[in-house]
Amino acid sequence: MKVVFFSAKQYDKQFFNRENEKYGFAPEYLETHLGPHIVNAVENGTPAVCVFVNDKLTAEVIAVLAAKGVKVIALRCAGFNNVDLDAAKAHGIRVCRVPAYSPEAVAEHAVAMLLTLNRKTHKAYNRVREQNFSLNGLLGFNLYGKTVGVIGTGKIGRAFCRIMLGFGCRVLAFDPYPDEALEKGGVVYLPFGEVLREADVLSLHCPLTPDNKYLINREAIRQMKKGVTVINTSRGALLNTHDVTEGLKSGHIAYLGIDVYEQEEKLFFKDLSAAIIEDDMIQRLMSFPNVLVTGHQAFFTEEALSQIAEITMRSIDQLCNGKPVSEGVLLA
Template identity: 75%
Template sequence: MKIAFFSAKTYDKDFFNRHNQPYGFELQFWETHLGPHIVNAIDEDTDVVCAFVNDRLTAEVIAVLASKKVKVIAMRCAGFNNVDLEAAKTHNIRVCRVPAYSPEAVAEHAIAMLLTLNRKTHKAYNRVREQNFSLNGLLGFNLHGKTIGVIGTGKIGKAFCKIMLGFGCVVVAHDPFEDKELIIMGVRYLPLKALFSTSDVVSLHCPLTTENKYLINKDTVATMKPGVTIINTSRGQLLHTDDVITALKSGYVTYLGIDVYEQEEKLFFKDLSGSIIEDDKIQRLMSFPNVLVTGHQAFFTEDALSQIATITLNSINELVNGLEVSDPSVILA
């Protein structure tokens, strides 16, 4: 059986080859993202397409996959907003994902961004290397006792809540499905407006849907506490970039940490150090001293990559061979 991987990096090859030994699948790796520009180049004997966050599984692309007899689309990530599920169902192509791969990896990265922005360890590191031991401009604040607003308490959001409780924070949350364990631990669920108005830090851990696109915009920012910190390790389009830039310029938003960006497919996972980046919005964001941008790095741990490869290959094996699916949450269509 042949699997074609798109948006494949060296680490994808390493981890999937390592965990493929029990299955013996034929693995083909493409560095380019999957979209209309490349889908016709897929070999006719390809059984499975394995895609990532910035691949474009539109109805047009899925129709071509169906014509080539592709049986499964395997998303090696939790998000699936870039897949036309209705088109996949129409063409009888099964779709699976990795709903939970080391949720602690993403939660810990969100906290790393929060601590870096607050305590300015990135600036201190560069100063000391230049023998500058001055503390001017490095003033931070205690997280202990601060109110942390968590939007989305799935596995990643839940892991984030637990860590913040360990810091001695007051944790409030918003999610359509309240987690009883978190409530017992002291997390208080609130409507969004109440969460925004009471939180010193707002951290996003929800999937992107049509309903919550640009959840963070000029109107919702206006309901937040002045001086709020916003962290987004979920999906770029949860945050309206222009509106947040305006809030940063006015000082209403004190810190912003983003590991995702609404136009990231043109930037992230690439070495552009020798290029001129034409995206004025990301350039503007990176010009702020109180903004931290990382390139969709939150998932990037040894543990998470091993789990992604293991879960993806197991799901493919079950779907292609008609076996009973061990975890129904991985199946999207």
């Protein structure tokens, strides 16, 4: 059975080929992202395609896939804002995802970004390599005793909360569905605005939906403490990049760490070291000394990639062969 992988990197081949030893599929790996420009490369009779965060499965693309006989769209990620689910349903295409893969991987990366920005270990590393052991400009602050606001307490948010509790932080959270275990552990759920007003550190761990696009905008920033640290390892469009940039310029936001960016499909997962990047907004962000940008690598651990390959291949097998589908993976 043929499965076409889009946005495929060498590490995808490594982990999916290893997992495919159980199934014997015929994988085809394409580096390009899926969109109208390449969808006709899918051969007629292909039962499944596997896609990632920057593939664009619009109604137009899905109609072409359906005409070619595609029955399954497998997302090898948790987010699904790049897929027109209504179009998939209308064409009878099943859509699955990986609802949870080592949530600790993303949570730990968020903590790593927080610690790097605070203690400036990236700057210290570069200094000592030049035999500069001065501490000037490296002053940080204790996380112990600080108030950390967490937006979204799904699996990743829960893991992040537990880590912050371990640091001795006061942890506040906003989520429409509070987690009783977290509450028993010391996390306090408050309305969104109150979390914004009280947090010294704000970390985003919610999916992107039409309702929360630009959740962090000029008005939200105005409610935050002056000197707040903002970390986003979820989806880029949760932040209004222009408003966040203004918050950095005014000093209202003291530190910003982002592993995601709303225009990342043009940048991330590519080597652009010899190219001219025309995106002025990301260039402006990267010019700030108090901003840390990583290229959507929070998920990138051995454990996470193994789980992604395992769950994705199992879901394709289940859907294509009429087997019972594991709980939580189906979107359409």
